[in-house]
Amino acid sequence: METPENDRLHGACHCGRVRVTLPADCAGVIACHCTDCLRLHGNFFALLAADRRDVRWAGEEHIEWYRSSPENERGFCRHCGSRLAKRPVTGDRLMVSAGLFADLPGRRVVKNLWAEQCPPWGVVPPVGPLTPEAFVATALAGPIESPTAQYGYALRAASGNPRPPGIIALTWITAKDPEERARIRAHSRQNVQDFLAEPGFISIVTGFTGLRGFTVTAWEDEAAMQRALSQHHATAMRELFGQNFVASVWTSVWTPTRVNRLWVRCPSCGALEDVGDDHRACTRCHAPLPARPAYW
Ligand SMILES: [Zn+2]
Numbered sequence: 001m002e003t004p005e006n007d008r009l010h011g012a013c014h015c016g017r018v019r020v021t022l023p024a025d026c027a028g029v030i031a032c033h034c035t036d037c038l039r040l041h042g043n044f045f046a047l048l049a050a051d052r053r054d055v056r057w058a059g060e061e062h063i064e065w066y067r068s069s070p071e072n073e074r075g076f077c078r079h080c081g082s083r084l085a086k087r088p089v090t091g092d093r094l095m096v097s098a099g100l101f102a103d104l105p106g107r108r109v110v111k112n113l114w115a116e117q118c119p120p121w122g123v124v125p126p127v128g129p130l131t132p133e134a135f136v137a138t139a140l141a142g143p144i145e146s147p148t149a150q151y152g153y154a155l156r157a158a159s160g161n162p163r164p165p166g167i168i169a170l171t172w173i174t175a176k177d178p179e180e181r182a183r184i185r186a187h188s189r190q191n192v193q194d195f196l197a198e199p200g201f202i203s204i205v206t207g208f209t210g211l212r213g214f215t216v217t218a219w220e221d222e223a224a225m226q227r228a229l230s231q232h233h234a235t236a237m238r239e240l241f242g243q244n245f246v247a248s249v250w251t252s253v254w255t256p257t258r259v260n261r262l263w264v265r266c267p268s269c270g271a272l273e274d275v276g277d278d279h280r281a282c283t284r285c286h287a288p289l290p291a292r293p294a295y296w
């Protein structure tokens, strides 16, 4: 699904022959202080990172690509010289110059790269506390991968329901491309709102590693889950089965073989307390215990 135009950031080179748009939720601003960027940009390279397939160029015939290292090419406008982007020779990422965008409301530097190479006269911009959205965008921008492990991000949304889970739902879903991933995330945000409105909901841990999303959702019982899934989730399922949407998906519902004790350490004497009955004083030293955490 195409991202609507008003969800995109619009940039242009100095002479206006090259124009570019990016999804508004792309990661950034990232400051690269490496010696290549210093030489090419005169200072650090302030960039927005996006998936190459999400970047739309106009006037691409005016871009000259220069191989700045064995791994990377740099694009500049051959008329005005504006530095436009860094493009790794292999891989899906594209780093577009933040300076091309007249207006980046609410954006700040979320990451410094190679700060140790910053020259003595240079400045490493402060990285502020990240909003959850900036954190997710940054995590998605640079997924770390090894042959056996993929990294991503996770988040938990909890209702405060203290009861033990009667059932747990485990699901995963893979997107064909980053646009589908954005679409899955949009559905997921809506689903979580429905879940939080259901009294029998306990909590969800959900996230993405690369193009694979997962959920671990705890409920008091199956009826609670069915009520919540009859809301927006039913719409998402119709899209999934009725349209060419998502590459693969698996869902499951589990009932516990055993629900073990929930241990909390007493802050005064250091003993581990079984707080399954939600008592609030240490049985050894009688000091108050912290509130019992949710089971999930
Ligand atoms: Zn230009």
Ligand SMILES: [Zn+2]
Pocket (backbone or CB within 6 Å): 032, 033, 034, 035, 036, 037, 038, 045
């Ligand atoms: Zn650099």
Ligand SMILES: [Zn+2]
Pocket (backbone or CB within 6 Å): 266, 267, 268, 269, 270, 271, 282, 283, 284, 285, 286, 287
């Ligand atoms: Zn104690």
